Amino acid sequence: MKQISLASTGFEKFSRATKRSVFLAEMDRVVPWSVLCELIEPVYPQNEVGRPPVGLERMLRIHFLQAWFNLSDPAVEEALYDSEAMRQFVGIDLGVERAPDETTICKFRHLLTRNQLGKKVFARVNEHLKASGMKLSTGTIVDATIISAPSSTKNKDGKRDPEMHQTKKGNQWYFGMKAHIGVDSQNKLIHSVEATAANVHDARVLPSLLHGEERRVYGDQAYRGQKDLLAVHAPKAKDFTNQRYRYKGVVDEIERMKNRTKSKIRARVEHVFAVMKLKFGFTKVRYRGIEKNAHRLNITAALTNLFMAKKHLLALQG
Numbered sequence: 001m002k003q004i005s006l007a008s009t010g011f012e013k014f015s016r017a018t019k020r021s022v023f024l025a026e027m028d029r030v031v032p033w034s035v036l037c038e039l040i041e042p043v044y045p046q047n048e049v050g051r052p053p054v055g056l057e058r059m060l061r062i063h064f065l066q067a068w069f070n071l072s073d074p075a076v077e078e079a080l081y082d083s084e085a086m087r088q089f090v091g092i093d094l095g096v097e098r099a100p101d102e103t104t105i106c107k108f109r110h111l112l113t114r115n116q117l118g119k120k121v122f123a124r125v126n127e128h129l130k131a132s133g134m135k136l137s138t139g140t141i142v143d144a145t146i147i148s149a150p151s152s153t154k155n156k157d158g159k160r161d162p163e164m165h166q167t168k169k170g171n172q173w174y175f176g177m178k179a180h181i182g183v184d185s186q187n188k189l190i191h192s193v194e195a196t197a198a199n200v201h202d203a204r205v206l207p208s209l210l211h212g213e214e215r216r217v218y219g220d221q222a223y224r225g226q227k228d229l230l231a232v233h234a235p236k237a238k239d240f241t242n243q244r245y246r247y248k249g250v251v252d253e254i255e256r257m258k259n260r261t262k263s264k265i266r267a268r269v270e271h272v273f274a275v276m277k278l279k280f281g282f283t284k285v286r287y288r289g290i291e292k293n294a295h296r297l298n299i300t301a302a303l304t305n306l307f308m309a310k311k312h313l314l315a316l317q318g
Contacts, residue, residue: 070281139185
């Protein structure tokens with residue numbers, strides 16, 4: 001039986017723009033590459049003894065591919081050989097060079113984590129969006145979501161990750177970390193991010209999720225009863241968090257209706273989590289420890305903001 005070669009010959013007659021290629025072309029236009037490279041350049045290796053380093057922007061593009069498509073270091077290396085759209089986005093021509101290997105990709109990620117550049121990238125992206133006209137409003141929505149971690153002890157240490165913890169939600173137990181975010185109530189951009197173990201109560205992180213100029217703070221019932229804390233960290237803000245409406249089986253219909261009205265605004269934070277978890281695939285931790293996963297969370301939050309503001313940024317470019 002004659003074998004059919006699946007290798008590309010370079011003479012294909014038909015082609016079409018795929019969703020992946022369109023997405024990468026749009027993100028290529030909205031990411032402020034020069035600004036972010038300028039931020040990382042002081043800690044990036046220069047020409048020293050041995051093999052010259054891969055270009056900084058190329059490595060940053062690969063790092064962002066990992067966040068967008070939920071790829072590990074070996075998986076993104078393989079994807080660069082498999083996907084022409086990804087190679088074009090990174091700027092790799094396999095006719096003259098090979099893609100960076102997984103060790104090089106891993107070292108770059110460690111470099112960013114070690115220098116806490118995830119937070120700085122997130123802050124610099126927000127500065128870029130503010131300069132583009134995406135300013136913060138006077139309302140903040142606070143919320144948290146659980147990012148699962150492996151609960152198995154079948155590993156080298158024979159233990160679960162000591163920095164991750166379990167928590168109960170409803171009648172279900174979860175093990176992992178929590179991603180806490182503060183989101184603008186108007187444009188749905190993330191302005192604050194924190195990563196903790198899953199057993200940390202949402203309200204304990206509330207001060208870190210406020211920018212201080214709020215007039216209204218929205219949240220679910222996990223944040224109720226924090227008026228004194230709001231008075232310190234957001235003195236102008238009114239408490240619009242959902243309140244308890246059921247006590248000992250008795251339902252307060254007035255409070256229930258108030259919660260429904262507040263939830264029309266509060267529910268906007270779920271759109272942000274949908275991008276982070278459903279589109280970018282950040283539903284499980286990839287690394288051990290909070291620090292490495294917090295870096296990934298900050299990078300994902302920065303890219304989520306660029307995705308949410310994509311139409312506005314593309315419109316500015318005409």
